[in-house]
Amino acid sequence: MDYLNKIFHGDCVDILRDFPDNSVDLIFTSPPYADQRSNTYGGIKPDEYVAWFMPRAEQFYRVLKPTGTFILNIKERVVNGERHTYVIELILEMRKSGWLWTEEFMWHKKNSYPGKWPNRFRDSWERLIQFNKEKNFHMYQDTVMVPVGDWAQSRLSNLSETDQARDESKVGSGFGKNISNWLGRDMVYPTNVIHMATECGNRGHSAAFPEELPSWFIKLFTKELDVVLDPFVGSGTTPVAAIQLNRKYIGIDVLEEYCIKSEERISRCQIPLFSIAEKNELNEYRPNSPARGEKER
Amino acid sequence: MDYLNKIFHGDCVDILRDFPDNSVDLIFTSPPYADQRSNTYGGIKPDEYVAWFMPRAEQFYRVLKPTGTFILNIKERVVNGERHTYVIELILEMRKSGWLWTEEFMWHKKNSYPGKWPNRFRDSWERLIQFNKEKNFHMYQDTVMVPVGDWAQSRLSNLSETDQARDESKVGSGFGKNISNWLGRDMVYPTNVIHMATECGNRGHSAAFPEELPSWFIKLFTKELDVVLDPFVGSGTTPVAAIQLNRKYIGIDVLEEYCIKSEERISRCQIPLFSIAEKNELNEYRPNSPARGEKER
């Protein structure tokens, strides 16, 4: 398996042909939006977007395990005063080719950039579309539980400012562990709305998402040592999140400059990897079988 | 214009045929979602939903002014483990018949229905799809500005329910007094994400959406004395919101029981209408032009 934990330079439709069938547990990616980053990626025209995407989706389908999940982060751009339809056309087209459209998560970008137009407000959300090959995909819901929303309201009516801060951050923070230790409150399952701020410090990539975003889905749909693929890896956020969570990664990008940038970022986070490995050894002493969770069939 | 400020009993596709062209400024509605069971509204099957909706959309198009807006509140149901595609198919079909798909707002329902399933989380958002006939529709952005900061924003949204002057007890002693403090502060434009809780305290009435939801869009897309149409009026939330904001309303529902319920609710809020009229007279003494800023309150 020497294709694991590497960044590949090239078009994912070509690179993936050398990969085996049913070998990836999660595909998480944010492809170049239509015409949005034309200076870097060569700009796919909105009307040609579906035709451009589908051959790649076919490879995604092939390499994904039957129990795996494909999360597509995308948003239609405004063309000529209208929202373009390439995203919803893509959903229909992927269903025709066998994908199941299981769910559509909504990412509420809390700090979207300010701006004013005469006929629309700031765009403050993006789609995270969940596709699957089969209905019985793996889902580890307990890994993303959040504190119950009630505690601030029922407990501290005086600290209104801080309870608002808690409310905003409760779903957004990537590691429920920290919050759970924070007060040891009861935990509840999240919803399909994800509140996260966009990445402020742009890492030299034109469409970076916060690390918490892939982290959330990696925890939800994979277990340790599973394989996470990002076929449009960009600045390497998905591999970094995978490493932090002790998953294996595959990154692909058509721009060599991004491949280099990703590898640099990945090399800088190898140290946390060791500590996670040590924790793994400890985990082997735990009575619970780690592969089981207590949910998904 | 004796068709104004009335509730009509019947199928909107029939009722609207008697209405003149280009006579409505805003259509705000939440149609019966596709339902597999056929008990209440006759249960439109998901596969037949687009075909059922389009003749009605054709009438909507005819009666809407060229500068008007159509806001459609809808959400696809889960069918056989997948999100059904009737909503996105409807968007494509409406564009084919001339509608512009200008924008898609997100309604984040803070109190979504509870439940736990092995393969999905609670559904916590709905679509508010904006359609227009022409690009130069009316939009009064200044009427929905919000104070800077999430804290003030959430507080103010809670307050606006009670500023309809029905229930003074909730906020009367607390933040309500301080609301005037915020009116002089910095205001910013909102985004296309709307955070609101659903109505859950109403016994007997199954108000699908809170009054504040139509209020927000009525303020955004109409001015005083404009005409607001809800062709699936249900319990009458949209007309009530229109009355509170001094707009004219038209309500239609196929179920007589809902028509009666709407008229009862409307008659109960006629008294606040007088007080609004009085406030309007007072407003004329204010230095600000009353037609512009945020006077309805």
Place this chain on the structure above:
DNA sequence: GTTCCGCATGAATCGATAG
């Protein structure tokens, strides 16, 4: 006259059971 707590109530979804 406030504050606080109990409780009913949602545009839900899945899986099993029954016809």
Place this chain on the structure above:
DNA sequence: ACTATCGATTCATGCGGAA
């Protein structure tokens, strides 16, 4: 095999009664 019905699951919200 396919459709219809039912029970179990689960949590933010707002009202009403009590302290």
